Structures are given as C-alpha cells and as structure tokens.
Amino acid sequence: MKNRATLAARLAAGALALLPALALRPAYPAPVPAANGLRAEQRLFDGKTLAGWKRLGGTADYKVENGAIVGTTVMNSGNTFLVTEKEYGDFSLELDIKIESAESNSGVQTRSHFDAAEQPGKVYGRQLEIDPSARSWSGGIYDEARRQWLYPLDLHPQAKTAFKLGQYNHVKVECLGNEMKTWINNVPVAYVVDPVDPKGFIGLQVHGITTKEQEGKKVYFKNIIIQTADLKPSPFPADIYVVNFVPNYLTPYEQQHGWKLLYDGKTSQGWRSVKGGAFPSGGWQTDGGTMTIQASQGKEAANVGDIITDAEYRAFDLSFDFKLTPGANSGVKYFVTLAEKTQGSAIGLEYQVLDDALHPDAKLGRDGNRTLASLYDLQTATKPERFLHPIGEWNTGRVVVYPNNHVEHYLNGVKVLEYERGSPAFRALVAGSKYKVWPNFGEAPAGHLLLQDHGNEVAFRSIKLKELK
Numbered sequence: 001m002k003n004r005a006t007l008a009a010r011l012a013a014g015a016l017a018l019l020p021a022l023a024l025r026p027a028y029p030a031p032v033p034a035a036n037g038l039r040a041e042q043r044l045f046d047g048k049t050l051a052g053w054k055r056l057g058g059t060a061d062y063k064v065e066n067g068a069i070v071g072t073t074v075m076n077s078g079n080t081f082l083v084t085e086k087e088y089g090d091f092s093l094e095l096d097i098k099i100e101s102a103e104s105n106s107g108v109q110t111r112s113h114f115d116a117a118e119q120p121g122k123v124y125g126r127q128l129e130i131d132p133s134a135r136s137w138s139g140g141i142y143d144e145a146r147r148q149w150l151y152p153l154d155l156h157p158q159a160k161t162a163f164k165l166g167q168y169n170h171v172k173v174e175c176l177g178n179e180m181k182t183w184i185n186n187v188p189v190a191y192v193v194d195p196v197d198p199k200g201f202i203g204l205q206v207h208g209i210t211t212k213e214q215e216g217k218k219v220y221f222k223n224i225i226i227q228t229a230d231l232k233p234s235p236f237p238a239d240i241y242v243v244n245f246v247p248n249y250l251t252p253y254e255q256q257h258g259w260k261l262l263y264d265g266k267t268s269q270g271w272r273s274v275k276g277g278a279f280p281s282g283g284w285q286t287d288g289g290t291m292t293i294q295a296s297q298g299k300e301a302a303n304v305g306d307i308i309t310d311a312e313y314r315a316f317d318l319s320f321d322f323k324l325t326p327g328a329n330s331g332v333k334y335f336v337t338l339a340e341k342t343q344g345s346a347i348g349l350e351y352q353v354l355d356d357a358l359h360p361d362a363k364l365g366r367d368g369n370r371t372l373a374s375l376y377d378l379q380t381a382t383k384p385e386r387f388l389h390p391i392g393e394w395n396t397g398r399v400v401v402y403p404n405n406h407v408e409h410y411l412n413g414v415k416v417l418e419y420e421r422g423s424p425a426f427r428a429l430v431a432g433s434k435y436k437v438w439p440n441f442g443e444a445p446a447g448h449l450l451l452q453d454h455g456n457e458v459a460f461r462s463i464k465l466k467e468l469k
Contacts, residue, residue, distance in 0.1 A: 041225045041226065041227045042225065042226050042227070042228065043224065043225055044084060044093075044202070044224040044225070044226055045069060045221070045222070045223075045224040047064075047067045047222070048064060048067075049064060050062065050063075050064060050069070050082070052084060052085055052086070053069075053082050053083065053084060053085065054082070054083060054085060055080065055081070055082055055083075056080075056081045056082075056083055056114050056121055056123050056203070057078055057079050057080045057081050057120065057121060057122070057123050058074070058077035058078040058079055058080035058120065058206070058208055059074050059077040059080060059120075060072060060073055060074045060077050060080035060206035060208075061074060062080075062082045062204075062206070067222055068098075068220045068221060068222040069082065069204065069220070069221040069222065069224075070218055070219070070220055070221075071106070071204065071205075071206035071218065071219045071220075071221070072206070072216060072217070072218050072219075073104065073206055073207070073209045073214055073215055073216060073217045073218075074209070074215070075209060075210075075212070075215050076209075076210065077206075077208050077209065078120070078208040079123070079144070079145075079205060079206070079207055079208045080205070080206045080208070081109060081112075081123045081203040081204065081205050081206075082203060082204045083109065083112070083114070083123070083201045083202065083203035083204075084201045084202045084203070085201075086201070087111075087199050087200050087201050088111065088175075088199060088200070088201070088202060088226065088228065089111075089175075089198055089199035089228075090175060090176050090177065090228065090231055091174075091175055091226050091227060091228045091231070092172070092173075092174045092175075092226070092227045092231060092234070093108070093110070093172070093173050093174075093175075093202065093224070093225070093226045093227075094170065094171065094172045094223070094224075094225050094226075095108070095170075095171055095221055095222070095223055095224040095225070096168040096169065096170055096171070096220075096221070096222050096223045097130060097168065097169050097171050097219070097220065097221055098166070098167060098168045098169065098219070098220040099130060099132050099165065099166075099218075099219050099220075100165075100166060100217060100218055100219075100220075101132070101214070101217045102132045102133055102134075102165055103133070103213060103214050103217070104132065104207065104214065104217045104219065105129075105130065105131060105132075105133070105205075105207035106130040106204075106205050106206065106207060106219045107127040107128055107129050107130050107142065107144070107205040107207075108127060108128040108130070108171065108173060108202070108203070108204060108205070109123060109125055109126070109127050109144060109200075109201070109202060109203030109204075109205065110125065110126050110127070110128065110173055110175055110180065110200070110202060111125055111126060111175060111197040111198070111199055111200035111201075112124060112125025112126070112127075112144070112197075112200045112201055112202070112203055113125055113197070113200050113201070114201075122145050123144060123145065123203060124143075124144050124145035124146045125143070125144055125146070125197055125200055126141055126142070126143055126144075126150065126180060126192070126194065126196075126197065127141065127142045127143070127144045127205065128140075128141060128171065128173045128182050128190075129141065129142045130163070130171075130205075130219075131163075132163065132165045135153075136153065136160035136161070136163070137152055137153040137160070138153075138160075138162065138163035138169075138184055138189075139153070139159055139162060139163065139171075139182045139183070139184040139187075139189030139190055140152055140153045140182075140189065140190050141180060141182065141190045141192050141243075144205075148386060149386075149387065149412070149413060149414075150192050150194070150243055150245075150413070151190040151191070151192050151243050151413060152387075152413040152414055153189070153190075154410065154413060154414050154415045155190075155241045155243070155410070155413050156189060156190065156240055156241065159184065159187055159188070159189040159190075162184035162185050162187035162189065163184050163185070164185070168220070168222070169184055169185050170183075170184075170185050170186065171183070171184060172186075172234075174233070174234055176231055176233055178193050178194055178195050178246060179191070179192070179193050179233070179251065180192045180193075180194065181233075181234065181236060183234075188236050188237060188240060190243075191236060191240055191241075191242045191243070191253070192242070192243045192244075192245070193242060193243070193244040193245060193246055193249075193251055194245045194246075195245065195246055196245070202226070204219075204221050205219075206219055236253060238257045239257065241317070241319075242254055242259075243396075243413065244462065244464075247265065247289055247321070247461050247462050248261060248263065248264065248265030248289060248461055248462055249261075249462075250464060254464070257466070258466045258467065259464050259465070259466045260464065260465055260466070261462075261463065261464050262309060262449070262463040262464065262465055263286070263291050263460070263461065263462075263463040265289045265290075265461070266286070266287055266289075267286055267287070268284070268286045268291075268307075270309060270310055270311070271291075271307045271308065271309060271310065271451075272307065272308060272310055273304070273305060273306075273307055273308075274305050274306040274307065274308055274338065274346045274450070275305045279307065280304040280305065280307065282304060283296065283303055283304030283305075283453065284304060284307060284453075289461060290323075290459040290460060290461045291307075291451065291459070291460040291461065291463070292457065292458070292459040292460070293330065293451070293452075293453050293456075293457065293458055294457055295325070295455065295456055295457040296453075296455045297455050299454075299455040303453060303455060304453055305345075305453050306333075306345055306346050306450050306451065306452050306453050307450070307451050307453075308336055308338075308346070308448040308449065308450045308451075309448050309449045309450075310448075311448070312446040312447055312448055313334070313401075313446060313447070313448075313449065313465070313467065314401075314403075314445060314446045314467075315401050315402055315403040315467065315468040315469070316399075316400075316401055316465050316466065316467050316468055317398070317399075317400045317465065317466045317468060318332075318334070318398065318399045318400070318401075318449065318463075318464070318465045319396060319397065319398040319399075319410075319462070319463075319464055319465075320332060320396070320397050320398075320460055320461075320462065320463045320464075321394045321395065321396050321397075321460065321461045321462045321463075322353050322394070322395055322396075322397060322458060322459065322460050323392065323393065323394050323395070323458070323459040323460075324353065324354070324355050324391050324392070324395075324456075324458055325355075325391070325392070325456060325457045325458065326355060326358055326391055326392075327355050327358035327359050327456065328353075328354070328355050328359065328391075328454075328456035328457060328458050329353070329354050329355070329359050329361055329454040329455075329456050329458075330353040330354070330451070330452045330453075330454050330456065330458040331345075331350040331351060331352055331353050331354075331376060331450075331451075331452040331454070332350070332351045332353060332397060332399070332449070332450070332451060332452070332460075333345075333346070333347075333348035333349060333350045333351075333449070333450035333452065334348055334349050334350075334351075334399060334401065334447060334449055334450075335348050335349050335442060335443075335444050335446070335447035336348035336447045336448040336449065336450045337444045337447050337448070338448070339444075340438045340441075345450075345452050345453070345454070346450055347435070347438060347441070348442075348447060348448075348450055349375065349376075349378075349407075349421075349442045350375070350376035350377075350452075351373065351374075351375070351376075351397055351399050351409055352370060352371065352372055352373060352374045352375075352376045352381075353372065353397070353452075353458060354370070354371060354372045355372075355391050356371045356372050357391075358391075365377050366432070367380050368380040368381075371383075372388075372411070373397065373409055373410075373411040373416045373417070374409075374416075374417065375407075375409065375417060375419065377433045377434050377435065378419075378426075378429040378430065378433055378435070379417050379419055379429060380417070381409060381411065381416035381417050382416050382417065383411055383414070383416050384414060387411060387412045387413070387414045388411075388412075389412060394461075395411065395412055396410075396411070396412050396413070396462075397409075397410065397411060398410035398411075400468075401421070401468070402468060403468055403469065405420055405421040405422055405423075406418065406419075406420055406421075407419050407420070407421050421442060421443060422442075422443045426442070430442065449465075
C-alpha cells in the first residue's frame with residue numbers, strides 16, 4: 001500500500017503549484033482570502049455563470065438563477081451531471097444543496113469519470129447521495145453506474161434526520177488518500193475506505209425520471225468551495241461504522257476506537273480447530289490474504305472441520321467479507337461453547353453463508369430461514385435483490401450483538417434481520433427448530449466465533465471485531 005502521508009503531500013504540493021494558474025482562469029475566480037489563520041480555499045462556482053463546468057449523461061437542464069446552479073428534471077432523461085472540467089485528487093468540498101420534492105433525488109460525484117462508449121455516455125464513480133425519500137439515506141455513499149451502494153444509512157441510522165427537505169443543507173465531503181467522509185448540516189454521516197479512483201472530476205446530479213409527476217422538479221446548488229492544499233483529516237466521533245474495502249486492514253480511526261483484526265491475512269494466529277487444540281494441518285488455507293476452506297465433497301465438518309477463535313466474546317460488532325463458489329455452503333457462528341454434543345458442525349447461532357440458487361439447503365427449513373444472511377433455521381433474512389453480489393464476488397456480512405442482547409444481521413450494508421436473544425419470541429423460534437434438543441440454546445453469556453467447513457470452497461477475509469460495553 002502506498003504511504004498515505006507521502007501521497008497526500010505530493011497531491012497537496014501539486015495543487016499549490018496550480019493555484020496561481022487557476023486564479024487566472026475565468027472558470028474559477030481568485031481564491032477566497034485566508035483570514036484569521038484560515039487556509040485559502042477555491043470557489044468552483046462564481047455565482048453567475050457555468051464557466052468551468054460541462055454537462056454529461058442525460059438531457060436535464062442546468063442554469064444559474066439568483067446565485068445558484070439550478071438543475072431541472074426532464075422527462076425520459078437518464079441521470080444528468082454537471083461536472084468540473086478539472087480533476088481533483090485529495091480535497092475537502094463544501095456546498096449548499098436544496099431539493100424541493102421528496103420524489104426527487106440528487107447527489108455529488110467525487111473523483112468520477114466518463115465513459116463515452118455507452119451512448120449517451122456514462123458517468124461513474126463515488127457519489128455523496130442526496131435522498132429526501134422516506135428511506136432518508138442522504139449523506140450515504142453510492143457508486144454511480146458501477147458497484148451501487150457502498151454506505152447505506154442502515155449503517156448509521158442516527159444520521160438519517162440530518163437532511164431537511166425544501167431548504168438549503170450544508171454538505172461536506174472529504175477525500176484524502178483512500179478515505180472518503182461525508183457530513184450533512186455538520187452531522188458526520190458516512191466513512192468509506194476505498195482504493196479505487198485516486199482522482200477524477202466533481203459532479204452535480206439531476207436524477208433521471210420517467211413519470212410526469214417528477215417532471216420539472218428542481219435541485220439547487222450554491223456556495224461551492226473546494227480546498228486542495230494544507231489538508232488534514234476532519235475528526236469523526238467514535239462508533240461510526242467504517243466500510244473498508246482494503247483487505248485485512250484497519251484505519252487508525254478503527255484502531256483508535258477498539259476494532260481488531262481477527263485474521264491478519266497471513267497466518268492462523270488466534271484460531272484453532274474445533275476438533276483439537278491446534279489449527280488444522282490441511283484443508284484451511286490462510287497465507288494468501290484469505291481464510292479459505294477447500295472443497296471436500298460438500299459434507300458438513302467431514303474433512304478438516306470447523307475453526308473457532310481462541311477468544312470468547314459477549315457483546316460485539318463483527319464484520320467479515322466472504323466469497324462463495326457456485327453451490328457452496330458455509331456459515332459464521334457465534335456464541336459457540338462446544339458444550340453441545342453433535343456429530344456434525346459445532347452448534348451456535350449462525351449467520352448463514354450460502355449460494356441460495358444452487359444449494360438445496362436454501363429450500364429446506366421454514367419460510368427461507370436457511371438462506372443467505374438468515375439466522376440459520378430460526379429467522380429469515382429480508383434481502384433486497386440489488387444488495388446481493390454475484391457468486392464469485394466478495395460480499396460483506398455483519399453481526400452486531402448489543403450488551404442488552406439485541407442482535408442484528410447485515411448484508412452489504414443493509415440490515416436484513418434483528419431479534420432479541422433470550423426473549424420469548426426467540427425461544428419460540430428455537431422450539432420450532434432443530435436446536436430445540438439443546439437446553440438454553442443460543443443464550444450463553446459468551447462464546448467463540450466459528451467459520452464452518454461444509455465441504456465447499458468458501459473464502460473469508462477482513463474479519464474484524466469491536467467488543468461492545
């Protein structure tokens with residue numbers, strides 16, 4: 001990985017060298033003067049013209065009215081973007097945005113690009129989402145025309161109320177090295193670490209529409225200011241979940257706030273076999289950046305068997321990347337005590353890891369409660385189709401167990417189920433499941449984490465955990 005401090009210094013130095021030339025261009029007025037020790041900033045919009053910007057994508061209209069850029073929806077247009085002619089690497093961008101209809105949608109593109117091969121051309125890259133709908137995901141991070149949602153606000157529901165419909169909202173987005181952070185009205189919202197796209201243009205979106213009710217709706221942008229020199233990371237409060245696409249890596253922020261890697265990307269340190277005290281001598285591969293169980297005829301725990309953490313955990317936030325091969329079955333179990341006697345896999349609450357389309361287990365159980373991301377044999381995960389990554393690609397699972405025994409399962413950032421461990425409703429689910437033969441199933445005060453050997457090849461990486469107090 002490149003040294004971030006060095007990269008930031010180079011980008012900042014380059015930006016400083018360009019400032020005198022930029023000040024002479026009509027597209028970008030002179031820098032905002034520094035006052036009281038504040039750093040100089042650059043206006044991207046002069047308040048009067050669209051100089052320095054160009055339209056890409058659809059046919060929505062952009063014009064300047066009363067010191068604001070006004071984008072207006074047009075029937076049967078795709079997404080339309082007003083983008084900067086200049087590209088930016090590291091920056092802090094602030095602007096004010098107003099959207100007048102809850103049926104509208106907008107966003108701010110960062111480090112983005114244009115593919116002219118697809119007519120009328122495709123803008124793609126990370127976007128700070130403006131979403132005034134009932135879902136309220138404004139400030140979340142969406143990868144336009146590529147990977148789709150990177151940071152849905154299910155990951156930070158407390159920030160859903162920050163955006164206000166029908167009035168100007170102050171928006172901030174910071175891109176430094178691999179890190180992107182967002183704020184709405186000074187409320188920290190989203191935090192993504194992504195090695196894709198070190199630079200690109202900035203864009204303002206008018207979303208495509210297909211109905212008469214959405215026609216003619218307006219989005220307003222003003223006070224667009226960027227800082228590209230003397231950049232320092234803005235602080236984020238503790239306990240905001242970070243979506244991190246750098247494998248087996250924790251940011252300084254994550255480390256500071258209690259996150260730990262349970263797999264170092266190289267060794268089996270911290271793990272052992274369910275069958276004995278040592279890590280299995282074969283079957284599990286750990287030295288190639290993934291914790292991978294090799295295929296062995298699809299039989300449950302019949303080859304090398306499951307592996308568990310040396311440590312036990314009570315309340316925690318656990319996330320992990322997993323990649324399935326076609327027809328594969330596995331699972332991530334928690335509160336594993338090894339007290340239950342079983343011939344197959346060790347017993348515990350299970351986040352199901354499964355190819356729903358090809359593995360027969362998806363059709364067993366009750367009402368789909370053995371499908372991907374479900375609480376296996378107990379509760380079915382509700383998974384929007386667009387949040388399922390294809391077999392052979394990486395998906396991210398997450399299990400949060402709060403100190404009060406409230407539990408949540410997530411898949412690729414979306415919450416797919418929740419329950420109360422030990423509640424009457426939970427015990428009723430257990431009574432109707434295969435687990436009914438074990439007294440007080442799933443209610444142990446602490447237990448190991450487990451990766452399952454179900455005889456199919458499945459890979460895991462970026463296994464990280466924060467203990468909750």
